[in-house]
Every structure is written in structure tokens, then in C-alpha cells.
Amino acid sequence: xxxxxxxxxxxxxxxxxxxxPASGQSAAPKAPPxxxxxxxxxxxxxxxxxxxxxxxxxxSILPHAxxxxxxGGSETGVVEGGTLPLQPWAAAKAKELTQHMELDPTGHCHxxxxxxxxxxxxxxxxxxxxxxxxxxxxxxRRIIYMDGSPHPRDYLAWMGDSRGHWEGNTLVVxxxxxxxxxxxxMAGHFHSDVLHVVERFTPVDKDTINWEATIDDPKVFTKxxxxxxxxxxxxxxxxxxxxxxxxGERDAxxxxxxxxxxxxxxxxxxxxxxxx
Amino acid sequence: MVKELKSAFLLVAIVAALLAxxxxxxxxxxRPKLGPSYVAPRTPDGKPDLQGIWETRNAAAFDVxxxxxxxxxxxxPEALDREQKGPRVDxxxxxxxxxxxxxxxxxxxxxxxxxxxxxxxxYEYLHDQRIIQTNSRPHIDGIDLWLGDSVGHWEGNTLVVxxxxxxxxxxxxxxxHTHSDALHVVERYTRTGPxxxxxxxxxxxxxxxxxxxxxxxxxxxxxxxxFELRExxxxxxxxxxxxxxxxxxxxxxxxxxxxxxxxxxxETSK
Numbered sequence: 001x002x003x004x005x006x007x008x009x010x011x012x013x014x015x016x017x018x019x020x021p022a023s024g025q026s027a028a029p030k031a032p033p034x035x036x037x038x039x040x041x042x043x044x045x046x047x048x049x050x051x052x053x054x055x056x057x058x059x060s061i062l063p064h065a066x067x068x069x070x071x072g073g074s075e076t077g078v079v080e081g082g083t084l085p086l087q088p089w090a091a092a093k094a095k096e097l098t099q100h101m102e103l104d105p106t107g108h109c110h111x112x113x114x115x116x117x118x119x120x121x122x123x124x125x126x127x128x129x130x131x132x133x134x135x136x137x138x139x140x141r142r143i144i145y146m147d148g149s150p151h152p153r154d155y156l157a158w159m160g161d162s163r164g165h166w167e168g169n170t171l172v173v174x175x176x177x178x179x180x181x182x183x184x185x186m187a188g189h190f191h192s193d194v195l196h197v198v199e200r201f202t203p204v205d206k207d208t209i210n211w212e213a214t215i216d217d218p219k220v221f222t223k224x225x226x227x228x229x230x231x232x233x234x235x236x237x238x239x240x241x242x243x244x245x246x247x248g249e250r251d252a253x254x255x256x257x258x259x260x261x262x263x264x265x266x267x268x269x270x271x272x273x274x275x276x
Numbered sequence: 277m278v279k280e281l282k283s284a285f286l287l288v289a290i291v292a293a294l295l296a297x298x299x300x301x302x303x304x305x306x307r308p309k310l311g312p313s314y315v316a317p318r319t320p321d322g323k324p325d326l327q328g329i330w331e332t333r334n335a336a337a338f339d340v341x342x343x344x345x346x347x348x349x350x351x352x353p354e355a356l357d358r359e360q361k362g363p364r365v366d367x368x369x370x371x372x373x374x375x376x377x378x379x380x381x382x383x384x385x386x387x388x389x390x391x392x393x394x395x396x397x398x399y400e401y402l403h404d405q406r407i408i409q410t411n412s413r414p415h416i417d418g419i420d421l422w423l424g425d426s427v428g429h430w431e432g433n434t435l436v437v438x439x440x441x442x443x444x445x446x447x448x449x450x451x452x453h454t455h456s457d458a459l460h461v462v463e464r465y466t467r468t469g470p471x472x473x474x475x476x477x478x479x480x481x482x483x484x485x486x487x488x489x490x491x492x493x494x495x496x497x498x499x500x501x502x503f504e505l506r507e508x509x510x511x512x513x514x515x516x517x518x519x520x521x522x523x524x525x526x527x528x529x530x531x532x533x534x535x536x537x538x539x540x541x542x543e544t545s546k
Contacts, residue, residue, distance in 0.1 A: 032332050040320050047391070109371075111403070111509060123407065125391050127327075130388055132398065134405050139373075143505065145386075157507035218538040240407050242421040244373065 036203040037167055041128045044124050044169040046201060049123045050209060050236035054078055058119045060187035061227060080226040090220045097188030105181055109245035111140050111158030113182025114175045115213050115227065123240050131164060131171070136240045142168065144173050153175045156193060158182055173203040192219035207233040299362045312474070316433055316467035321392045323410075324433050324467055329387045329505065336381040336493065339372075340449040343381070344488040349453060355484040359454045362486055366450050370508035373404055373422035375446030376461050377477040377491065382397060385498050387505055395435060400505045403545045408437055409415040420457060435465040448479075456483035471497035 030143065036044040038209035055074035056064065063082050086094060097103065104114055112119075120137035131144040144162040151161045151174075161177035180193040196216040203209050211230040215221070280307035316324040336343045351359075368374050374382055385399035397406040410428040415438075419425075426440035428435060464476040473495040480488040 085364060111507070125389060125394065125396060127391070132396065134396070134398075139403060139405055141398055141405050143398070143511060145504070148503070152504075155506065158509060159507055221538075223538060239409075241416075241419070242373075242423055244422055 005157055009061075024252075028177075034169075034204050034206075036206075039126050043126055043128075043166065044171070044173060044203060045126065046124050046131075046203060046209060049121060049240060050231040051121045051234050052119055052211070052231050054119045054229045055189040057227075057229065058116070059187060061185045061189055062187065062276075064187065078227045078229050080228065085222040085225055087220060087222055090190075092192065095192065097183075100188065104186055105183060106186070109138065111138055111182065113158050113178060114162070114199070114246055115144070115215070116182060116184060116214075117142075117159065118199075118211065119220055121234065121238075121240070134240060136243050138245050139243055144171075145235050160195075160197070169203055171199075173197075173199040173201070175199065190220065191215075194219050242257045292394070293543070308541075310469040310472075312466065312468060313334055314433075314468050319390050321389065323430055324435070325390065326388045326395070326435060326465055326473060326504075327390050327465060330473060330495040330501060331385040331433050331498055332381045332383070332493055333496055334381065334493055336491070337378065337383055337449055339451040340453055340491060341451075343491045343493045345492070348489075350486040350489055352484060353456075354488055355456070359452065361447075362452075362454060366452070368446060368447075368450070368510075371402065372446070372465075373402060374518045375422055375442055375448075376406075376424050376426070377463060377479070378448055379423060379445065380463075380475060380477075380495075381405075381493065385505060395437075398505065400508050402508060402510050410435075413474065424459075424461070433466055435463075437463040437465070439463065454484070455479075455481045465495075468494070473500060493499055 036046070039045045039047070055078055056071045057078045060074075061077055061079050063075055063077040063086065064073055079124045087118040099270055101107065106116075109150050111117070117135050117137070117140050120135055122135040123135050125134070126133045129145070129147050131146060133144065134142065140159060142159045142162050144164040146164050146166075148165070149163065151163060155161065156177055156179040158179055158181065160175045160179075162175050163175050166172070175197040176195075178191070178193060178195040178197070180191065180195075183190045194217055195238055198214045198216070200212045201209050202212070209231040210228065211231050212226060214224050214226050216224040316326070319325045319327070334343060339497060341347050365545055373379070379399055379401065380386075382399070382401045384399065386397055386399040386401075386403050387496070389396040389398065393410060395408045395410060397404075397408070399405065404423060406423055408426045408428040410430060412429045413427055416425045420441050420443045422443050423437040426437050426439045427536045428437045431434070439461040440455070440459075442455070444455065444459070447454055458481050460480045462478045462480075464474075464478075466474045468474045473491065475495050476490060476492040478488050478490050479485070
């Protein structure tokens with residue numbers, strides 16, 4: 001009953017809020033597209049420290065209730081349409097993985113991989129030949145080569161291999177060579193070693209980049225799918241500090257099979273209905 | 277005829293002699309001076325250009341006294357005693373970051389990137405990174421970090437990096453040369469040629485050493501065409517339980533080709 005009431009309040013407030021800006025927008029003339037400042041060599045300048053607004057994607061990329069391991073809840077998640085086109089075996093495995101948090105690679109201080117690393121603050125540096133993205137979390141890093149060079153062969157990595165190009169003001173990054181060990185979140189959503197991610201970083205105002213990714217993995221999904229969230233510029237006095245993560249095996253004793261599980265009400269009603 | 281030959285020979289001899297004496301001088305004039313007086317190319321904002329992929333070629337990671345001035349580390353007696361009683365397992369064996377200056381001479385390449393106001397070090401080893409501002413800002417307060425807090429400034433041709441806030445648990449090498457939380461390192465990076473940097477670090481720690489001491493070594497540019505830093509991950513086998521083998525063999529073929537085929541849907545539409 002309490003949940004129902006909360007739902008009513010949320011719905012009511014959404015109903016109250018949404019139409020106002022919508023009608024305002026339809027009346028106003030269309031704003032010209034944002035033209036970002038340029039670097040010395042003419043690239044759209046995306047440099048700075050960016051903080052993603054991910055609606056708790058690190059916990060689950062799908063709509064999820066809040067809870068101990070799932071942090072704050074999110075009604076939308078970051079996946080377009082709110083569901084994943086999982087193949088039946090993959091859906092079963094994902095569900096099983098939620099009961100095995102001890103296998104979560106981030107719990108073992110591994111690189112998160114792409115897109116998972118993007119859920120945490122990072123700093124972008126742009127040089128004429130490459131763009132470096134340095135993440136605070138796990139002190140992860142990737143170098144996006146912009147010189148048109150091909151992906152390497154016979155090499156798999158946690159962070160994959162990133163090669164990029166510009167489409168207008170949008171930085172498009174092609175990520176392949178991913179290993180099959182990184183995951184999308186803590187809710188059991190995984191991928192295989194043929195994962196192919198195409199990311200699009202589009203600056204929309206001086207403090208916002210719209211980030212969007214197409215996830216392509218025919219071993220796990222039935223079709224490609226999309227996820228997106230905005231990145232906000234960090235306040236000027238922010239600096240990237242060191243995140244060590246691996247301070248020794250003091251947590252090993254806590255990584256007991258089945259100890260940490262996803263709350264039972266994790267999956268939304270919509271998904272439960274689908275399963276029936 | 278003979279006379280002509282003789283004069284021709286003489287001419288050749290004179291020219292040869294002239295060439296022999298003048299060529300070193302002219303070659304020197306063309307070749308840029310190497311060594312400390314070498315003038316490095318500049319970045320667009322006028323700073324010495326240190327960018328590229330660099331590596332050391334020595335055994336300092338195993339014993340730093342190899343590259344110490346006088347091959348000696350001036351220990352205080354009580355520090356030696358502390359070292360004897362301290363941990364005996366190299367922290368890097370537990371995948372901890374190696375600290376500064378050890379990260380420089382780990383036997384892995386690293387890449388230097390420069391942007392206005394920044395020099396960024398990206399190390400292949402443990403995907404470590406140092407984002408160094410060259411604005412001489414004050415050091416951060418109250419936190420010790422494995423790679424410390426680095427603040428930079430330029431002195432002519434030299435990048436000077438002042439490093440404090442270093443975690444007392446890191447070692448200087450795998451020969452168990454240790455330090456305390458009072459460690460203060462001043463690094464100096466000076467280009468000495470197109471493919472060399474002279475690296476020098478002054479190591480100061482009044483709780484461990486009788487006086488500041490110096491290490492120095494050349495850094496060599498990796499000139500292999502197309503060479504790129506790769507991923508080096510350390511925690512692959514934490515707890516002695518191999519979970520994620522490093523560098524699994526990649527699927528054969530073009531990584532993009534591999535992702536184009538989706539399984540055909542069993543049910544056809546309508």
C-alpha cells in the first residue's frame with residue numbers, strides 16, 4: 001500500500017512537471033545546435049573532468065528498485081526501452097549471476113571495461129593523434145587512437161581497444177577486442193568476447209555531453225541495443241585523485257558464495273509478467 | 277700529360293685534405309647538440325616536448341642502488357633496523373602500485389602526454405597514471421597515495437616534479453629498500469637528444485636517510501613503428517586463485533567481422 005502511494009505521488013508529480021516544459025518548447029523557436037570551442041588543431045574540445053549521471057547503472061543498467069547492493073533505485077535505467085534483448089540461455093545465466101556477486105570482477109578490483117568504466121568520473125585529454133580518457137575509479141585508462149589505424153589482432157583486454165573519429169561535433173569511438181570477463185553492472189548483465197561497442201560523445205552545451213552507446217554482441221543478445229546518459233562537467237576545483245582499489249586481500253573473506261544477493265524485488269513487474 | 281695528371285692528383289689531394297679537416301666541423305654545425313645543452317622541440321604552448329613512449333634499460337627495479345650516486349643509500353641505523361623487522365613481501369606482489377620513483381624504472385614502457393597546464397604520465401605497468409598540473413599548486417593535505425601527490429613546473433628545458441604524500445608501504449625496489457611517510461621526491465626530466473631523456477630524482481626522507489641522495493638514468497624512446505601501450509592487469513590471480521587468465525587468445529580474424537552475425541530467429545514474423 002505504501003509503495004502504491006509512493007508510485008501515485010511520483011506519477012502525479014511527473015504528470016504535473018512534464019507538460020509544462022513540453023508546451024514551452026513547442027512554442028519557442030528551435031535553438032541552434034551547440035557549437036563547442038575548438039582545440040588548437042581544430043577538434044571540438046571535450047577536455048575536462050566529466051561526471052556521468054547514470055541513474056545507478058553500476059548497480060543495474062535496467063530499471064531497478066533500490067536496495068543494499070543495488071543502491072538507489074531507478075525507474076528508467078539507462079537502456080533504451082528498459083529491457084535487454086537477451087538470448088534465452090543468457091537471460092537464465094544473468095539471473096543466476098545475481099546470486100553470485102562474489103564473481104563480480106569489480107569486486108576483485110579489475111578494470112570495468114567499456115561501457116562500465118564510463119559510469120564513473122573521468123578526465124578527457126585531446127592530442128592531435130589520440131584522445132586519452134583517464135578514469136578515477138580503478139585508475140583505469142584508455143587511449144582512443146584517432147589516426148585511422150585498425151584495431152589490433154589477437155589481443156583481448158578488459159578495456160578493449162578504442163579507435164575513434166569525428167562526425168561533426170560528435171566523437172565516435174569504436175571499441176572491440178573486449179574480453180568476456182567484464183560486465184555491464186552488478187545485476188548479472190554480462191557479455192561475450194565478441195562485444196562491439198560504438199560510443200557517441202556529443203557536446204550539447206558547455207557543461208554537458210550526451211553519451212550514447214550501441215552494444216552489439218550476437219553471442220549474448222538477439223539484436224543490438226542502446227544505452228545513454230548525460231555527462232556533466234565537474235566543478236572547476238575538482239581534481240582526479242588516486243583510486244587504488246587493490247589494497248590487499250582483506251576483503252577475500254567477505255567474498256563468500258551467495259552472501260550478497262540481489263533483492264528479490266529487483267526485477268520490475270513488467271519483466272515478471274514477461275517471464276510468465 | 278704527366279704534368280696534367282700530377283696537377284689533377286694534387287687537386288684531388290687538396291680537396292681530400294680540405295674535406296678531411298672541414299667535414300667534422302660542418303657535420304657538427306648541422307647535427308643538433310646532444311647532452312644537457314640539447315634544445316628540445318617545443319609543444320604548441322612553448323614547453324619542451326617530452327611526449328612519446330619511453331622506457332628505462334637498467335635493473336633499478338630490482339636494486340635501486342645500481343643507479344644511486346656512489347651506488348650507496350645513506351641509511352640511518354634505526355631505519356635499517358625498521359627495515360629488517362618490517363614486511364618481507366614486496367607490495368607489488370600484491371598488485372599495489374609501486375610508488376614514485378619506482379614506477380619510472382619498472383621494466384615497462386610509459387607514455388608522456390602534454391596539454392597546456394598538464395603533463396600526464398600513462399604507465400603500462402598496472403595501468404598506473406599520474407596527472408600532473410604544472411601550476412606549482414600546493415600539495416594536497418591529509419591523504420597518502422601509492423603514487424603520491426605530484427606537482428610540476430618547468431625550469432628552462434627541464435620538467436621538475438615535486439612528489440609528496442607517498443604511502444610509507446611502497447618499496448623503492450624488489451631488494452626491499454624502504455622509506456617512511458616522510459619521503460619527498462623531486463624528479464627532473466630533461467631531453468638530451470631526439471630519443472633520450474635524462475631522468476634524475478632526489479630522494480629525501482629524514483626518518484630513513486642521513487641525507488638526500490640522488491638517482492639518475494637515461495630514458496629511451498621506443499621507436500618501434502606503430503608501438504602502442506597495451507593493457508597490463510595485475511589482479512588476475514588474487515588470493516592465489518586464478519580467476520581471469522591474462523591475455524586470453526583472441527578469436528581469429530577481424531574483430532569487427534566477428535560481430536556481424538546474429539542468430540536467426542526461430543519464429544518467422546507472421
